Amino acid sequence: MIVQVVVDVPTGGTDRLFDYKVPTHLQGMVESGMRVIVPFGPRKVQGFVIHTSNESDLAKLKEIDEVLDVTPVLTNELLELGDWLTTNALCFKITAYQSMLPAALKAKYKKEVMLTNHEYLQELPIEVREWFKHRKVVDWEELITSGDKQLLVLVKKGVTQGLLEVIHKVNDKVTQKTIRVVEPVSVNSLTNQLHQLDNRALKQKRVIEYFLDNPEPISVSALMEQTDTTRSTIKSLVDKLVLTEKEVEVMRDPYVNRRFKKTEPLPLTAHQQDVITPIFHSLIEHQHQTFLIHGVTGSGKTEVYLQSIAKALEIGKEAIVLVPEISLTPQMVQRFKERFGSLVAVLHSGLSTGEKYDEWRKIHHGRVKVVVGARSAIFAPFRNIGIIIIDEEHEATYKQEENPRYHARDVAIQRASYYQCPVILGSATPSLETYARAKKGVYQLLEMLTRVNQVTLPAVEIIDMREELKTGNRSMFSKALHEKLSDRLARGEQSVLFLNRRGYSTFVMCRDCGYVAQCPHCDISLTYHQTSRSLKCHYCGHQERMPQTCSSCNSEHIRFFGSGTQKVEEEVAKVFPGARVIRMDVDTTRKKGAHERLLTQFAEGKADILLGTQMIAKGLDFPNITLVGVLAADSMLHLPDFRASERTFQLLTQVSGRAGRHQLPGEVVIQTYTPEHYSIDLVKNHDFHAFFEKEMGVRRLQSYPPYYYITVIQVSHPEITKVIDVTEKITAYVRRSLSDQSVVLGPVASSIPRIKDRYRYQCMIKYKNEPRLVEILKEIIENYKKETNQGTLQVSIDMNPYVLM
DNA sequence: AGCACGCCGACT
DNA sequence: GTCGGCGTGCTC
Numbered sequence: 001m002i003v004q005v006v007v008d009v010p011t012g013g014t015d016r017l018f019d020y021k022v023p024t025h026l027q028g029m030v031e032s033g034m035r036v037i038v039p040f041g042p043r044k045v046q047g048f049v050i051h052t053s054n055e056s057d058l059a060k061l062k063e064i065d066e067v068l069d070v071t072p073v074l075t076n077e078l079l080e081l082g083d084w085l086t087t088n089a090l091c092f093k094i095t096a097y098q099s100m101l102p103a104a105l106k107a108k109y110k111k112e113v114m115l116t117n118h119e120y121l122q123e124l125p126i127e128v129r130e131w132f133k134h135r136k137v138v139d140w141e142e143l144i145t146s147g148d149k150q151l152l153v154l155v156k157k158g159v160t161q162g163l164l165e166v167i168h169k170v171n172d173k174v175t176q177k178t179i180r181v182v183e184p185v186s187v188n189s190l191t192n193q194l195h196q197l198d199n200r201a202l203k204q205k206r207v208i209e210y211f212l213d214n215p216e217p218i219s220v221s222a223l224m225e226q227t228d229t230t231r232s233t234i235k236s237l238v239d240k241l242v243l244t245e246k247e248v249e250v251m252r253d254p255y256v257n258r259r260f261k262k263t264e265p266l267p268l269t270a271h272q273q274d275v276i277t278p279i280f281h282s283l284i285e286h287q288h289q290t291f292l293i294h295g296v297t298g299s300g301k302t303e304v305y306l307q308s309i310a311k312a313l314e315i316g317k318e319a320i321v322l323v324p325e326i327s328l329t330p331q332m333v334q335r336f337k338e339r340f341g342s343l344v345a346v347l348h349s350g351l352s353t354g355e356k357y358d359e360w361r362k363i364h365h366g367r368v369k370v371v372v373g374a375r376s377a378i379f380a381p382f383r384n385i386g387i388i389i390i391d392e393e394h395e396a397t398y399k400q401e402e403n404p405r406y407h408a409r410d411v412a413i414q415r416a417s418y419y420q421c422p423v424i425l426g427s428a429t430p431s432l433e434t435y436a437r438a439k440k441g442v443y444q445l446l447e448m449l450t451r452v453n454q455v456t457l458p459a460v461e462i463i464d465m466r467e468e469l470k471t472g473n474r475s476m477f478s479k480a481l482h483e484k485l486s487d488r489l490a491r492g493e494q495s496v497l498f499l500n501r502r503g504y505s506t507f508v509m510c511r512d513c514g515y516v517a518q519c520p521h522c523d524i525s526l527t528y529h530q531t532s533r534s535l536k537c538h539y540c541g542h543q544e545r546m547p548q549t550c551s552s553c554n555s556e557h558i559r560f561f562g563s564g565t566q567k568v569e570e571e572v573a574k575v576f577p578g579a580r581v582i583r584m585d586v587d588t589t590r591k592k593g594a595h596e597r598l599l600t601q602f603a604e605g606k607a608d609i610l611l612g613t614q615m616i617a618k619g620l621d622f623p624n625i626t627l628v629g630v631l632a633a634d635s636m637l638h639l640p641d642f643r644a645s646e647r648t649f650q651l652l653t654q655v656s657g658r659a660g661r662h663q664l665p666g667e668v669v670i671q672t673y674t675p676e677h678y679s680i681d682l683v684k685n686h687d688f689h690a691f692f693e694k695e696m697g698v699r700r701l702q703s704y705p706p707y708y709y710i711t712v713i714q715v716s717h718p719e720i721t722k723v724i725d726v727t728e729k730i731t732a733y734v735r736r737s738l739s740d741q742s743v744v745l746g747p748v749a750s751s752i753p754r755i756k757d758r759y760r761y762q763c764m765i766k767y768k769n770e771p772r773l774v775e776i777l778k779e780i781i782e783n784y785k786k787e788t789n790q791g792t793l794q795v796s797i798d799m800n801p802y803v804l805m
Numbered sequence: 806a807g808c809a810c811g812c813c814g815a816c817t
Numbered sequence: 818g819t820c821g822g823c824g825t826g827c828t829c
Contacts, residue, residue, distance in 0.1 A: 002829095007829090008806095009806055009807090009828085010806080013827075013828085017829085019829045020829060021829090040807095040828055040829080041806090041809095042807070042808060042828085043807070043808090045806090061829055062829060
């Protein structure tokens, strides 16, 4: 038996299949989709079995060393999907497969040096002998960290002489958590013991009575709690051979301490019914179709998701639900857990490696039928997918910004077409690409343009901050926002203040010479952080003390400009003394669970104002919020990215949607310096359609998606001349190779021309149809392979960039 | 990635 | 005449 294996060596040269023989003792244990350990050159590496067969073109084959799995970790469908990823995201096969699995399954490599025979010790040079005096095996890592270059040379010599041997080890990162459980040996022994017990042994009696009622195994700690006993009581029963102890593998459950009360499907409104009917049809008829639910905030999309999933489960299938970043929307998880209970697995970045692995295993073993998760949950190892749902479809987090640079939406559609099942994309503000496809009929458009229960969309007021300045208002709150905030405070209603920035202020500038504090490693200005009284770089983490004087002209008039969440918090305290504020940004939610805790406090009415950045823009649904204030609507409008207008409109619409979702009507105040810009003005009437038409016109003029596809090749290197040289060559090559239908721009400096002391240049390709593009791009990667391997040069290619930076 | 092979300059 | 630099190429 022969197996074809992809090895864990992510380079161009090894990005293919290698044949191995299966030794007799492993025959019948290997299937495609399993992980194996194979000898590769002088060492051992992990690999994935892609095919099995009976012949090979090569005469002499090595044998596989070990089989790591009992059942395949990759189904045939996922193996195929990996192939698709390599061409569509331009990555190595091994990278594709690894990104489908939890990190716990990735191999850990270790190199050791062993003294082959104790008698050889005397023959080793004195420096080496020291290391092997008291042990046979030394970690390679230890030798390296000793910093002794001569030592390494001597060790290598010892290896060639046969005195020492190098051992390559491959370890699984898998960590299975176990707990001690006890159970009765038999019911008889329980009753026997009960009669023999000393009258004073009240605690033992209680334990035995517990087991007579519940004979199944229980963890020692739970038993102690249940029977109010201590470890010693249980120990003595174990010693008397009444109970037995054993180690049981347990699943870590991140939501273990949470109670979810079961909810029943809600009656659907007429709109919801109209939307769900075609979805049910597609489900029942096993038709692959992509639906776009364009539903305004509060239109009841989640209930449609829940009932569609229920339908999929009813016909014996599984469901995947993607949400932007799950730890950010505990409310969403709760709704799924409440409806489907223990059938739900949750996958997101807030979980530990072990927790992620356990959630993954629940899916792999078929113990759950629904997975709710962030981007990578799209690779959930289900075998019979009935429906895939992507909520907030327009969110940029669905695009992975490192290899493999896939978009979860594309993967979803690929998987759904394999299983012939529906995909549902949902959003109040669909991405232009998606909405354009829906209008063309590639996706089926389903609209829900009113809120449930006749709740009206909030009234939006746009405030021109230039006018405020003219009337002498120099505070960060406009007159209108100030009045409305005091009004809510007086009425005991809650408000949300949204600011698209963190930290205390955006940048530090000298009022005399105009000098702006810059990061020494990146071409970006530093941000002032009040708590540490320091300047931080948000790209490389560089930190320095806030200067007292300008480092350029020594003036003392150095001040911060703009306003971050910290500064707003101070300002609110000054203007509205007594108002209770909860601030949510990256700094206050860094700790595990902090996000949820703050939201719970707000939900319980422990604060009047929720002040935050992006993370409060979506998913919040609290009945008492009646006012939303956006402090600086244009902060992201002027970014050098063709999606800047789209993002601004989406964000403003999403934030506005937080207000007045229940009985109390909502109001929104948007402060801006460019009220006339369409992406701000059109938020006023919640007019997505007008925005779509307007923005499509802009995209057409500038040849951007959805009219053209784009691919960005980015080059970085510590020396600017090198970067320009390489980017020029690449650009010229691309220009020469593509048809004249396509537009090749560059080379130009990236919008942040330097990060972490590396200069960055790029070339942008706009095209409609270039069948040879992937091939050309692969040639480029291959051509610079040597230099990129050495680590100095980086060439990264993104075939559908979401954030141009 | 790791490692061997192989071809040029500076040493005993 | 040999040791060691790292460019090149291979790993079933």
